[in-house]
Amino acid sequence: MRIIIQLSLLASLGAATSDAYLARSAPKCSDPASTLSLTDLPYHNYFYSDCNVATQAVVTTPQQDSDLSIIGPRLIIAWPAGDSGACMFFEPQGSPNGTLAIELVNSTIGAPLGPVYSAPKPPGKSPSVGVQSVLRFNATATLNLSILGSIRTIRDFVEGPSLLHPELQDTIKFISDNTGVSLQRTWLDNVTTTKLHFKPFGNSSSNSNGQVRLSNKTVTFGAGDYIMSASINYPQLTALKPKSVLNTASKTLAAEQPAQAAALSFLSYSEKLMAGAWRFLTYFGRDSMISALLLEPVLSDGQGSAMEAVIGAVLERVNRTDGTVCHEETVGDYATWTNAQKGLNSSAMGCDYKMVSTYSSSTHVAILTYFQQIDTDYFLPVLMERYLVQNPVGKKRSSTFLNTTAGTINPANANLTWGDLALISSERVMRLARPFFLDQTKANLIRLNEGEVVGEWRDSTYGLGGGQIPYDVNTALVPAALRAIGTLARSGLYPKQRHWSTLADKYAKVWEDSTLSFFAVEIPKERAQSLVQSYAKSHFPGPSQADSIDSAVHFHAVALEGSNNLSKVEVMNTDDCFRHFLLNTTNDAQLTPFLNQSANNIKRTFPAGLMTDAGMIVANPAFGNDPIYAQNFTTGAYHGTVIWSWQLAMMAKGLEMQLGRCEVQSNFSVGSRIRGRQNSVPSPVPAFCTDDSVYYNVKDAYNTLWDSIEANSEQLSAEVWSWVYREGKFVTTPLGVLPAPPGVGGQTESNIRQLWSLTFLAVNRNENYR
């Protein structure tokens, strides 16, 4: 994917605005507006934010090689406030698809976006804010379909089976006046209105062709330029500027990596961090917590900081009855609509703890994020421990922070403090972890919810190969959460459950030591070689790399109890990274071979291992010896043989942390290794540190991984990407252009920026390990 980035801080654009009703009356901002422009054809993304509004615009215009059944002229305006937006589909009038190009162009009113502001009526309510821009059509165009309200309503149409909700669509008012045409829709809350307005600009106004006309509900534009303005009067969030997203020690990052910092800033608000733009412009539990764990070294701390925004947003949304952490929230117009479906007359936010999707699981990969997730609960104590215990600022803030009264955003939690909700959620973790602590059988491992095929980060139809018992949750997330709960209890943060100070660690030790064996896969050398040879013969046009397999291949199944009665889903994978990153296990008999095999698998080239020229892939089906693996885990599958940015970051950081256990700060300089000096360090040095073959193998894997990360630096801010094998190389390719695996409805429109793909702001190569 070739992404072109332009970034600028505009000196007070508001003042330069010539157009009448737009930004004149806007309160002055002390900081300049920040804008970011990202092109990933056929998409042009523009971000505009100042102290009054944050908006993203996405313009799609067909390219010569575009599939016209998927790509047409489309303009989306998206606001993090209320997860709201407007979506407009255009068509060439009287000529075939592909003959109309649209663009937003720089002008006196914006470059290309400028702010819109009109004072609240009555005063005290929310002002109407948004953006304006010059919209250019190169041919006569019709606006055939507009969706005004929630991003979720737009996604229902774009990603679902073209689902439109007539009760929302029919309330759009089409108004023609002497300046142009407007579309307005009052939300179901009866308070908020989304407004679009179009009027001729520049040469269009003097050109008899350059007219915008309304006929019934179709708007027609002559070729030319129009001022488009889009606004909502919904309360805006409090944006965290690049400076206030980063901590004091990391402020220079805003200058060193301005585009990353600007993207992070656009996704960061003092109320919550957003998961991705434009499709996930709202709270997502897993995404924000994984991002915060990786970004913690650079994120701002203290009151009103990014760290507190993430943890506070999660605690605010915990289900007070059973302690479940909210996966995705429903806010704005979609919340009122969802409430109305349940017969409630309310605009209160809701949370998806349970499956609420109206689609079948085969419709679309992205839709599956609506299903209940079982991993999210375990990230919360880990993140709380990192901030409220390990971070000195967080530690000082801990009692005040946990004493915050909930209910401001989620009325269902009124009367509870965030500390109460943390406790309720940790009680859930302790409750779910207890059966396996008592009796280490497969039946007591954590499973996906009944009837689901997804429930952790590999949340697409084939992500776990139908597996019911995921590897990451059981071997890493549960024990890490338990360790964290123990530390939180010892720090006095769970006064009602003091006995967790020792009990949680007892649980953790059992979960650390007794879960890996359920997932272990061992394939003797000759068998492994013949498996990759036969895989390459039918599924991969390059070399099998069988020669690189010099001993038995070991890895852990991505899940247990897969489809087609598989007891283990024998797909080699990157989920080792969770244990590396989240746990300091002490059982050397397990840790040494675990690190060694993880290193081997990272170093070997696909299909013998996980490495490709395009990066480390998250799943390798070559050792499965069953056609269902190869056919479902493809280069076109969301969690197939593809590369995820944050997995690279977590693996790199995880290996670095394990290597770091071989050093003591006191007598040795950083980078020098302990050799059998167990008594002088606080915790015993792991045995692998003094086993040269393993230690250097891990270090080698670390460097192989970093060489590949550096070679793919252009991709790192994207969510996921894939490859094609051409002329002896794995060549990077957007996932969206490859066919989806059989049975999956359509391909995903990747978010141009995803929160957890910005984690390389904090994850850097440790030069001591070169």
Ligand SMILES: *[C@@H]1O[C@H](CO)[C@@H](O)[C@H](O)[C@H]1NC(C)=O
């Ligand atoms: C043109 O595009 C529209 C909208 O995407 C679609 O409904 C229509 O079928 C297309 N027409 C042709 C001839 O492909």
Ligand SMILES: *[C@@H]1O[C@H](CO)[C@@H](O)[C@H](O)[C@H]1NC(C)=O
């Ligand atoms: C408008 O742009 C499209 C796509 O680039 C092109 O095919 C078409 O010929 C253009 N139309 C005019 C009238 O220039």
Ligand SMILES: *[C@@H]1O[C@H](CO)[C@@H](O)[C@H](O)[C@H]1NC(C)=O
């Ligand atoms: C539009 O304006 C932006 C911001 O000033 C600038 O970076 C960009 O190059 C301009 N684009 C064009 C096509 O002139």
Ligand SMILES: *[C@@H]1O[C@H](CO)[C@@H](O)[C@H](O)[C@H]1NC(C)=O
């Ligand atoms: C879009 O509107 C034009 C003009 O009214 C019409 O000819 C065309 O069929 C419409 N397309 C769709 C997909 O409704």
Ligand SMILES: *[C@@H]1O[C@H](CO)[C@@H](O)[C@H](O)[C@H]1NC(C)=O
């Ligand atoms: C909005 O107004 C309609 C019509 O008066 C009413 O039926 C509905 O309950 C109101 N909705 C809310 C959320 O107040």
Ligand SMILES: *[C@@H]1O[C@H](CO)[C@@H](O)[C@H](O)[C@H]1NC(C)=O
């Ligand atoms: C507008 O709608 C009316 C009634 O629905 C119909 O009679 C008329 O033909 C339509 N006009 C156009 C230009 O499509």
Ligand SMILES: *[C@@H]1O[C@H](CO)[C@@H](O)[C@H](O)[C@H]1NC(C)=O
């Ligand atoms: C309007 O003016 C712009 C430049 O100012 C030009 O690129 C565009 O082609 C013109 N459009 C028409 C329809 O004349």
Ligand SMILES: *[C@@H]1O[C@H](CO)[C@@H](O)[C@H](O)[C@H]1NC(C)=O
């Ligand atoms: C919270 O959990 C309880 C118990 O599992 C459940 O009945 C309830 O529906 C959940 N609340 C929401 C808002 O989903």
Ligand SMILES: *[C@@H]1O[C@H](CO)[C@@H](O)[C@H](O)[C@H]1NC(C)=O
């Ligand atoms: C917690 O907050 C309440 C008010 O919300 C206050 O009365 C109480 O003293 C606070 N407790 C602590 C320990 O800070």
Ligand SMILES: *[C@@H]1O[C@H](CO)[C@@H](O)[C@H](O)[C@H]1NC(C)=O
């Ligand atoms: C909160 O407390 C008030 C007063 O004690 C009570 O009226 C209200 O129902 C409580 N709300 C919840 C959500 O428990």
Ligand SMILES: *[C@@H]1O[C@H](CO)[C@@H](O)[C@H](O)[C@H]1NC(C)=O
């Ligand atoms: C792909 O996976 C599905 C569901 O996990 C399974 O039912 C199917 O058998 C697999 N596909 C093939 C071709 O085996």
Ligand SMILES: *[C@@H]1O[C@H](CO)[C@@H](O)[C@H](O)[C@H]1NC(C)=O
């Ligand atoms: C693991 O130990 C290292 C020091 O060796 C420490 O920096 C790190 O925080 C520990 N990680 C966890 C998850 O306890």
